[in-house]
Amino acid sequence: MLLHQIAFYVLAAVAIASALGVISFRSAVYSMLSLIVNLMSLAFFFLMLQAIFIGTIQVLIYAGAVMVLFLFVVTMLAPDTESVGGRNPLRWQWGAGIGLGIILAGGLILAVVNGSLARDAHAVGADGLARQVALHGNVEAFGLALFHGFSFPFEITSVLLVIAVLGAVVLGRRILGREE
Amino acid sequence: MIVADSAFTYTPGAADWVRILPELILLGAALIVLLADLATPAGRKGWLALIGLLGVAGSAIAAALLFANGDGQSAFFGMIAADKAALFADFVILLSVGLGLLFSPGYVERQGITQLGEYYALMLLAALGMMFMASATNLMIIFVGLEVLSLALYILSAYIMSRSRSREAGMKYFILSSFASGFLLYGMALTYGATGQTNLQAVRVFMAGNAFHSGTGFGPLLIAGLALMAVGFCFKVSAVPFQAWTPDVYVGAPTSVTAFMSVGTKVAAFLALARVFDVALLSVHATWMPVLWAVAVLTMIGGNIMAVTQRDVKRMLAYSSIANAGYMLIAVVTGTQDALAALLIYLAAYAAMNLGAFGVALAVERSDGTGATLDDFAGLARHRPALSAAMSIFLLSLAGVPPLVGFWGKFYVFQAAIIGGHLELAIIGVLTSVIGMFYYLRVVWAMYFQEPRAVGIPAVSTLSVEPPAPAAAPASASGGGAAVLVAEPAVVAAPAPQEAYQPPVLAPGAWLGLAFAVALTVVLGILPSGFVDLAIQAAHTILR
Amino acid sequence: MVAEYVPVLILMGLVFAFTVAAVLVTFVFGPKKPTPEKLAPYECGIQEIEAPQQRFPVKYLVTGMLFIIFDVEAASLIPLSILMRQLKMTGFVELIVFAVVLTVPFVYVWRKGAFTWE
Numbered sequence: 063m064l065l066h067q068i069a070f071y072v073l074a075a076v077a078i079a080s081a082l083g084v085i086s087f088r089s090a091v092y093s094m095l096s097l098i099v100n101l102m103s104l105a106f107f108f109l110m111l112q113a114i115f116i117g118t119i120q121v122l123i124y125a126g127a128v129m130v131l132f133l134f135v136v137t138m139l140a141p142d143t144e145s146v147g148g149r150n151p152l153r154w155q156w157g158a159g160i161g162l163g164i165i166l167a168g169g170l171i172l173a174v175v176n177g178s179l180a181r182d183a184h185a186v187g188a189d190g191l192a193r194q195v196a197l198h199g200n201v202e203a204f205g206l207a208l209f210h211g212f213s214f215p216f217e218i219t220s221v222l223l224v225i226a227v228l229g230a231v232v233l234g235r236r237i238l239g240r241e242e
Numbered sequence: 243m244i245v246a247d248s249a250f251t252y253t254p255g256a257a258d259w260v261r262i263l264p265e266l267i268l269l270g271a272a273l274i275v276l277l278a279d280l281a282t283p284a285g286r287k288g289w290l291a292l293i294g295l296l297g298v299a300g301s302a303i304a305a306a307l308l309f310a311n312g313d314g315q316s317a318f319f320g321m322i323a324a325d326k327a328a329l330f331a332d333f334v335i336l337l338s339v340g341l342g343l344l345f346s347p348g349y350v351e352r353q354g355i356t357q358l359g360e361y362y363a364l365m366l367l368a369a370l371g372m373m374f375m376a377s378a379t380n381l382m383i384i385f386v387g388l389e390v391l392s393l394a395l396y397i398l399s400a401y402i403m404s405r406s407r408s409r410e411a412g413m414k415y416f417i418l419s420s421f422a423s424g425f426l427l428y429g430m431a432l433t434y435g436a437t438g439q440t441n442l443q444a445v446r447v448f449m450a451g452n453a454f455h456s457g458t459g460f461g462p463l464l465i466a467g468l469a470l471m472a473v474g475f476c477f478k479v480s481a482v483p484f485q486a487w488t489p490d491v492y493v494g495a496p497t498s499v500t501a502f503m504s505v506g507t508k509v510a511a512f513l514a515l516a517r518v519f520d521v522a523l524l525s526v527h528a529t530w531m532p533v534l535w536a537v538a539v540l541t542m543i544g545g546n547i548m549a550v551t552q553r554d555v556k557r558m559l560a561y562s563s564i565a566n567a568g569y570m571l572i573a574v575v576t577g578t579q580d581a582l583a584a585l586l587i588y589l590a591a592y593a594a595m596n597l598g599a600f601g602v603a604l605a606v607e608r609s610d611g612t613g614a615t616l617d618d619f620a621g622l623a624r625h626r627p628a629l630s631a632a633m634s635i636f637l638l639s640l641a642g643v644p645p646l647v648g649f650w651g652k653f654y655v656f657q658a659a660i661i662g663g664h665l666e667l668a669i670i671g672v673l674t675s676v677i678g679m680f681y682y683l684r685v686v687w688a689m690y691f692q693e694p695r696a697v698g699i700p701a702v703s704t705l706s707v708e709p710p711a712p713a714a715a716p717a718s719a720s721g722g723g724a725a726v727l728v729a730e731p732a733v734v735a736a737p738a739p740q741e742a743y744q745p746p747v748l749a750p751g752a753w754l755g756l757a758f759a760v761a762l763t764v765v766l767g768i769l770p771s772g773f774v775d776l777a778i779q780a781a782h783t784i785l786r
Numbered sequence: 787m788v789a790e791y792v793p794v795l796i797l798m799g800l801v802f803a804f805t806v807a808a809v810l811v812t813f814v815f816g817p818k819k820p821t822p823e824k825l826a827p828y829e830c831g832i833q834e835i836e837a838p839q840q841r842f843p844v845k846y847l848v849t850g851m852l853f854i855i856f857d858v859e860a861a862s863l864i865p866l867s868i869l870m871r872q873l874k875m876t877g878f879v880e881l882i883v884f885a886v887v888l889t890v891p892f893v894y895v896w897r898k899g900a901f902t903w904e
Contacts, residue, residue, distance in 0.1 A: 114791070119861050127857050131850045166466065170432075173462035194250050202872075203250070205865025209877050211249030214318035215382050216862065217880065218374060220887040221269065222390050225367050226855045227891040228276075228360045229397045231900050234848030235357070253876050273890040280897045359894070 261324035271297020272366035279359025327784035328377035339369035342502030348749025368394035376513035411494025426474025432467030492560035501600030541568030576662035583781035584654035591651035598759030621694030
């Protein structure tokens with residue numbers, strides 16, 4: 063249990079640090095690399111929660127395919143990273159954004175300290191999932207939920223993918239300058 | 243109450259597929275459009291619009307049959323509702339995408355839009371996402387539906403590749419809207435964390451069975467979730483202070499897309515907002531009400547005041563759509579059954595008149611996307627009497643003049659607010675409607691009582707949003723004529739003065755669409771009882 | 787439960803150790819005769835002709851985007867493949883709907899020539 067906790071805190075520190083890196087690096091390439099680190103640490107969180115399938119997919123698709131494509135595009139299309147940034151004309155927005163972020167973080171910490179997370183009584187779905195995992199196995203339980211109760215979101219994800227394909231073709235053709 | 247284990251054994255049956263028949267037909271139409279595009283030669287892409295329209299009509303018939311005969315149960319493990327409210331919303335969405343498709347063929351040709359297969363398919367898929375979102379009874383489906391519609395609209399907004407304003411619209415919409423989606427998703431995740439449910443009915447049951455304290459238990463988490471969801475939804479309905487993207491996107495996007503999305507996204511987002519806040523989380527009404535109340539007031543005042551200063555009619559209509567979101571928010575804040583019926587009535591009325599108004603703006607627009615300023619509308623009644631008459635009807639309806647349909651929308655919303663104990667919102671609504679009267683009627687005044695304006699080279703003079711030449715002060719009806727005389731020499735002296743602006747000839751589809759919108763605006767305005775009854779029936783089912 | 791994955795963990799450790807060792811060994815024992823050209827990034831012994839800071843045409847971008855989309859599709863079918871026998875008809879119907887919806891744009895982009903590389 064102790065090991066588990068140490069792992070959690072280390073991962074949490076990495077996740078937060080890399081998330082801060084995403085928004086504070088001037089160079090888009092560094093931001094992208096810290097985003098990969100961030101997604102990897104999220105994948106490890108999933109693994110710690112025994113969600114092995116989700117963790118694997120997170121690494122394969124997000125940290126792997128998607129981010130690598132992003133990285134290629136960023137390095138190919140905008141190599142002169144120094145041009146990003148400069149004087150920020152909307153400095154007050156920084157202040158406002160940081161202030162609101164701190165309020166949100168404070169509220170969430172209040173929720174953790176003062177609220178229900180200690181009791182953990184409401185996570186109906188999580189309890190059911192744990193039971194099913196014990197019954198069927200990990201990926202099987204995930205698949206059973208996906209193809210039974212959650213079949214509809216699964217099906218309409220295909221519509222989302224159709225739109226993504228069309229978008230890739232419409233916008234991609236623009237990039238290539240190959241219009242009909 | 244949904245037992246967690248049943249999620250692993252539930253099996254969708256034929257009845258589930260029947261309940262989403264309208265959506266299935268629309269999806270089929272979109273896929274057929276794509277395949278048909280491969281077989282259609284370049285000059286004949288109008289057929290694709292026809293296929294799309296047939297799909298929309300089939301979907302509307304299915305929705306009507308389900309409205310009359312369906313069992314109103316939700317389908318697929320409580321994911322999506324086929325209740326009357328959802329079907330009513332489907333109808334309004336189908337009306338808006340149908341009119342959008344009717345306006346398209348002539349317009350896309352004039353604007354030089356290529357890749358029409360994707361264009362029509364994306365229109366239909368965006369409408370599909372709207373229908374999913376409006377019918378969703380699960381936070382997950384609300385989000386996926388929202389992403390379906392948003393993703394399609396990002397692409398459509400940036401569709402006129404050669405025009406920087408269109409690219410800017412797509413980019414702006416994409417970045418800001420993705421950010422807002424993030425807020426919404428975070429809020430949903432926290433709400434799930436607080437209640438352990440994503441199903442809205444289950445959230446409602448949970449809220450009824452568990453004492454809510456804002457400081458302890460699941461309270462803080464739920465409040466954070468509520469706040470973040472409110473931010474996400476307010477962005478999507480373009481409420482003040484989350485409205486900044488609206489004018490730029492509405493002006494930059496192809497007008498046929500703007501017409502459709504200004505109505506469709508509102509229907510989808512408001513139905514989802516009503517289902518989340520007025521159904522699932524009604525028991526914490528006192529907690530979220532002040533926030534949405536303030537947003538509603540800000541939206542009504544801000545939208546109307548900013549609309550007054552606009553000289554571009556499309557931009558004015560964008561701000562007017564912000565103002566209208568404020569009136570619709572009144573209904574959500576009130577949250578009673580009457581208010582939800584009023585919301586549906588308002589949405590339907592808004593669909594007819596707003597699509598019509600954008601349809602006229604689209605008809606007047608030049609091939610470079612300019613030409614919808616007040617100056618272009620000046621004296622339009624001389625050479626385009628029918629178009630001007632239609633525009634006047636839409637604008638008077640938007641202003642809330644009886645006996646047009648817009649009046650009934652405002653009437654029922656304000657009535658529901660007064661009965662529901664929000665007299666102050668009704669008063670603010672009436673007062674801001676008076677401001678609205680001014681900028682709507684200014685366009686009518688320009689069309690009928692101003693001289694046609696000689697306009698210089700459009701690329702030079704009308705690309706900016708600001709008035710191109712010293713313009714007549716439209717507020718002073720008596721001084722107007724003199725101002726025109728003063729203004730005239732300056733314009734004539736412009737480098738290459740053209741003839742008074744002649745809008746292009748309308749395609750038959752656009753005529754049909756405008757005629758349909760006029761008919762709806764007038765007939766539903768004179769005989770509102772039938773559709774008001776339908777809306778009341780529909781609102782009954784949403785609060786069941 | 788997690789114990790099943792211990793071999794994977796051991797493999798990961800071995801891979802990591804081998805990589806570090808391989809780099810270290812060549813670094814320590816390899817002969818070094820540095821010149822400025824060799825120390826430059828992407829050294830190949832030749833002086834650079836022009837700065838590499840310029841835009842490249844990204845022809846493969848569309849291909850890459852399409853790959854990711856179908857990658858996501860394939861990933862979501864992994865649980866289905868595991869459960870195919872158990873799900874019987876339900877799973878089959880769901881698979882068919884999902885696949886048909888995605889086959890149409892696939893045919894579309896294929897016929898439109900998005901996969902050709904000219």
